[in-house]
Amino acid sequence: MGRSPCCEKAHTNKGAWTKEEDDRLIAYIRAHGEGCWRSLPKAAGLLRCGKSCRLRWINYLRPDLKRGNFTEEEDELIIKLHSLLGNKIHSVSKAWWGVNGFSWDLCCRWSLIAGRLPGRTDNEIKNYWNTHIRRKLLNRGIDPATHRPVNEPAVQDVTTISFAAAAKEEEKSSGGFVCKEEKNPVIEKCPDLNLELRISPPYQHQHEVLKSGGGSLCFACSLGLQNSKECNCSIGGSSSNSSINSTGYDFLGLKTGVLDYRGLEMK
DNA sequence: AATTTAGTCAACCGCTTTCAT
DNA sequence: TATGAAAGCGGTTGACTAAAT
Numbered sequence: 100m101g102r103s104p105c106c107e108k109a110h111t112n113k114g115a116w117t118k119e120e121d122d123r124l125i126a127y128i129r130a131h132g133e134g135c136w137r138s139l140p141k142a143a144g145l146l147r148c149g150k151s152c153r154l155r156w157i158n159y160l161r162p163d164l165k166r167g168n169f170t171e172e173e174d175e176l177i178i179k180l181h182s183l184l185g186n187k188i189h190s191v192s193k194a195w196w197g198v199n200g201f202s203w204d205l206c207c208r209w210s211l212i213a214g215r216l217p218g219r220t221d222n223e224i225k226n227y228w229n230t231h232i233r234r235k236l237l238n239r240g241i242d243p244a245t246h247r248p249v250n251e252p253a254v255q256d257v258t259t260i261s262f263a264a265a266a267k268e269e270e271k272s273s274g275g276f277v278c279k280e281e282k283n284p285v286i287e288k289c290p291d292l293n294l295e296l297r298i299s300p301p302y303q304h305q306h307e308v309l310k311s312g313g314g315s316l317c318f319a320c321s322l323g324l325q326n327s328k329e330c331n332c333s334i335g336g337s338s339s340n341s342s343i344n345s346t347g348y349d350f351l352g353l354k355t356g357v358l359d360y361r362g363l364e365m366k
Numbered sequence: 367a368a369t370t371t372a373g374t375c376a377a378c379c380g381c382t383t384t385c386a387t
Numbered sequence: 388t389a390t391g392a393a394a395g396c397g398g399t400t401g402a403c404t405a406a407a408t
Contacts, residue, residue: 114402115402136393136394137392137393137394149393149394150393150394150395153394153395157395209396209397210395210396210397221396221397222397225397225398
């Protein structure tokens with residue numbers, strides 16, 4: 100059953116990589132390409148776990164990495180993307196995202212943000228956020244977690260939707276399997292979850308319009324934010340700014356094609 | 367010059383999802 | 388269908404360096 104173990108943990112090096120290890124890894128990947136991390140260490144003559152090799156390559160050795168300082172443009176893009184993707188929507192159960200047609204990928208913010216910044220890694224962006232941007236936002240008087248002004252009173256009694264609670268209730272009464280798609284969500288108060296980023300099931304109307312060649316979704320709509328102020332496409336409910344959409348620009352000031360969330364899939 | 371403190375970032379850890387068996 | 392390892396992710400740690408005292 101299952102696969103064989105990836106490596107013998109007792110015989111693997113840990114800690115900082117040496118120049119020799121780097122060279123071996125680079126040489127091996129140049130010759131054989133990326134992938135099959137499990138067998139790579141042995142094949143490359145490295146006393147490292149495959150996981151460690153993958154991390155070293157992705158975060159440090161990849162030739163397409165852009166080393167050096169982040170530009171002002173990159174800073175702003177990270178902030179904007181984080182404001183959209185960085186909310187704590189993890190608090191909604193993964194099961195719910197799955198059964199309701201959402202991709203859980205949308206919650207993996209650092210990798211998504213990294214996907215929009217060529218040559219930057221999720222680890223690098225994560226570190227940069229924690230060491231630079233967080234402070235930068237605080238200096239601007241903005242809470243880096245919520246992207247709201249720091250002195251703005253905290254939103255109390257944030258209403259959240261717990262599908263887990265509904266499922267649990269049903270599980271109790273039915274004594275077994277629950278088809279979550281049929282359950283009504285239970286509205287509960289949950290002070291620790293800020294759902295500034297609104298979520299909703301896929302919007303059928305959008306697909307109808309798209310099918311009939313009526314236009315393309317803006318980035319916000321693609322994330323289920325069609326009723327939000329970020330929406331600027333002709334399909335979204337709140338915005339009447341169809342002229343913006345017709346130019347193909349989304350709220351980030353970039354071409355929709357660039358930030359179409361279908362292009363935000365995992366690396 | 368020595369010590370302490372703060373900042374940076376590579377690497378590790380633990381978790382979830384995916385996929386081979 | 389069940390099982391368990393691989394892959395991939397975000398959070399955290401700790402070694403290192405620079406600045407302050």
